[in-house]
Amino acid sequence: MDPLRCLRLCLCLPLLLPPPVAPAPVQVPVSGTDWAACRSLSRELSRLVATLKEPHRVLEETHLSEEDPKNWPPRIRCSDACDPSTLDTNNTRCLQRILQGLQHYRDLLSSDIFNARRLPRLETALDQLLGLIQQEHGRPPRHPVTPSETWAHPLLQRLALQRLQSFAAIMSRVFTHSASPR
Template structure:
């Protein structure tokens, strides 16, 4: 139960995020530009503004140009491992085989542990967070070792039963 408590307390140990920048006000529509209204006067844009240069288009914040100059599809170097569908971390897959999911979680924990120990946090060390990450990493590694040991024991038992079944004939 202690590892679950560590996972639940982990967000409390993180420093608060920086305040989010205020959204920029929408520019007023150009004269003569369509305002998203159909022939019967209904607003078909659902109250959303238009994209600049796209008449009648809706605003899509996920397609807006990045503010810090970083490309949307570009990932920084040493990006942490992401949990993907192929890692089988969904509840049904975890019931049958959790090895891939646990290995991905272990990789991410190792990445964050290394990141906390890097020069990025030299000015502001996070000893409680580092300790918690180490404990979580040990717990996940223990779970992987248990799973692999039980898997090998099951395989050994299957081979052993074939041997004894064959010799009993």
């Protein structure tokens, strides 16, 4: 076959072949989580915690800290992938951490620490948020709260509510970002 004819065939061959199939788009995990409802409930939770009055005035100026890190409650950390860029592509790890934290604080509110000071509106808000997130991510394991001395309850309540307030603020930011239209 003459070289010029061969060259023409080689050049025309791609025109005769079917177009290449485009690679499948990367699938972003679709979350069944109702972000708008979570945003609303997390804001309500933050508002409720912020409006609680300390029954023991002397504790209002007290800042408590716990030295033993293994007893620290779940916190949202950088490694939990709750930053906006990661939330847009994969929010599973972040939601699991939030679920773990919510369950921890719910267990605290129903422990002996709060026997003398029930907070039903706070418990309801936590239950509702837990319900929304658990629909997709299941229930995290519960860790019973170790009974404490009665004299320490006001201190432990204060510490728990301070930490819940911090947790709720960060959680609310996560839900606000994820609920915003893109």
